[in-house]
Amino acid sequence: MKAGMIGIGAMGLGIANNIAQAGLLEIVFNRTKNKADMLAAELNLKSADSPQQLAEQVNLVLICVSADEDVLQMVTAIAETINPGSIVVDLSTISGETAIKAATILSEKQVYFLDAPVSGGVEGAKNGTLAMMVGGDEIVLEKVRPVLQALAGRIVYMGRTSSGQATKAVNQIMAAGINQAVTEALAFGQAQGLAMDKVIDVISGGAAGNWFLQHRGTTMTEGTFEPGFKLALHHKDLKICKTMSQKVKVSTALVDKTLADYEKLMELGFGDEDISALYRLKQN
Numbered sequence: 617m618k619a620g621m622i623g624i625g626a627m628g629l630g631i632a633n634n635i636a637q638a639g640l641l642e643i644v645f646n647r648t649k650n651k652a653d654m655l656a657a658e659l660n661l662k663s664a665d666s667p668q669q670l671a672e673q674v675n676l677v678l679i680c681v682s683a684d685e686d687v688l689q690m691v692t693a694i695a696e697t698i699n700p701g702s703i704v705v706d707l708s709t710i711s712g713e714t715a716i717k718a719a720t721i722l723s724e725k726q727v728y729f730l731d732a733p734v735s736g737g738v739e740g741a742k743n744g745t746l747a748m749m750v751g752g753d754e755i756v757l758e759k760v761r762p763v764l765q766a767l768a769g770r771i772v773y774m775g776r777t778s779s780g781q782a783t784k785a786v787n788q789i790m791a792a793g794i795n796q797a798v799t800e801a802l803a804f805g806q807a808q809g810l811a812m813d814k815v816i817d818v819i820s821g822g823a824a825g826n827w828f829l830q831h832r833g834t835t836m837t838e839g840t841f842e843p844g845f846k847l848a849l850h851h852k853d854l855k856i857c858k859t860m861s862q863k864v865k866v867s868t869a870l871v872d873k874t875l876a877d878y879e880k881l882m883e884l885g886f887g888d889e890d891i892s893a894l895y896r897l898k899q900n
Contacts, residue, residue, distance in 0.1 A: 618642045619763055620674040622667055622690050623708075624651055626843070627734070628680035630741030631707065631767045635678070636661060638766035645670045667693035675699060676760055680707040683852065684714040691718040691729075700726035703760055707748075709733045709788070709849075711856045712778030715751065719777045728756045731777060733784035734768060737844040739831070745769040749787075751780035785860055788853040791845075792874040794828050795891050802837055803898035812837040832892040841889035841896075848887035851878040 620643045621632045628646075635641040636659040643662040646652035656663035664670035671677055671694035679690050687710050694704065704722055706715065706729070715731035722729045730752035740746040748768040750757050757764075757773055764771055774783050801824075805815045816833040819825060835841070854871050861868045877897055878887075886893045 617676050617760070617763060618674040619676040619678060620644065620664070620670040621678050621680070622646075622670065622694075623680040623686075624655055625680070625682070626738050626846075627707070627741045629655070630738065630743075631678070631680055631746075633659070633742070634744040634767045635763060638763075640763050640766060642674055643670050668697040670694070671702075672697040672699065675702045676763060677702065677704045678707060678763075679704065682708070682849065684710045684856075687714060687718060688721075691721050695721050695725050695727070698722075698725060698727050701728075703728045703730070703756055705730045705732050705760060705764070707732055707734050709784050709853050709856070710781060711859065712781045715778045715781050719752070728753060729777065730757060730760070731780040732764070733780055735784065735787050739844060740769075741767070748772070749774050749780045749783035751775060751777050751782075782860070785853075785857045788850065789857050789871060791828070791850070791891070792854060793870050794826055795894050796870070796874060796877075798826070798829050798833065799836065799892065799895040799898045802833060803895060806837060806899070828892075832890065835890075836892040836895040841886070841893040843888060843890040845891050846887065847878055847889055847891045847893055848882060850891045851875060851882065851887070854878070 619640050622645045624632050624644055624646045632644055641661060643664050644652045644656055645664040645667055652663040667690050677694055681687055687706055687708050719729040730750055732748050732750045734746040734748050736746040744767050746768040747770045750773050754773050774780050806812055820830045854875050858868050858871050877894055881893055
């Protein structure tokens, strides 16, 4: 299967590298073309001048971009040239409605679509250990699974188109709660004058231990917020979660609190920092 990758930002770069190392990537496209050119030269790949040029050369297109509008723009572009029977896998985090729109656009070209958002941050993308939640046709998923296994350690079929995005929304709400709990607890511990390295070590091994505490606890208490997952992107995702929650009349108290906190930080210029920058507010 010949694969092409659209979007080589913070997440897409690691994903593209892993697919290329598995010998499955043919061509890349990025709106900032010099990034695609540099990666292509490094990995001995082709760099496309447009999404249309990429799509006509492969039978599997992977998309990893930031927003709903970006996904629809890329899908509309590749629909102009993509070959019938090809498969498009969207790794972005978008609304379920957008996933259905993308699937509809491509189905008119006899092209299959999977919404397959991922979780695991920049580290997971780099190490090929992402968790992937997939919506669409399960038979199509099985066709592309050998490629997806190069970038994800866990691939779970969730159901019809948009099910992957709905599952990712669950993940993003949960991540917000974990962020709130860990940052508040560590700010409390620091205010008590505790040795925070010891606090993080012992709690990580107990019932309250979690990935975020283990991977972000030390850096946040040291005042370092280099992004693994940008705060502004999580804000975007939580806006999607809020809209979805309103449609099914589910409480959004945690989402609302986190959105408000993130907006304060974004106004202060911290939107491009890691979501652990929430610690800044907890210390005040």
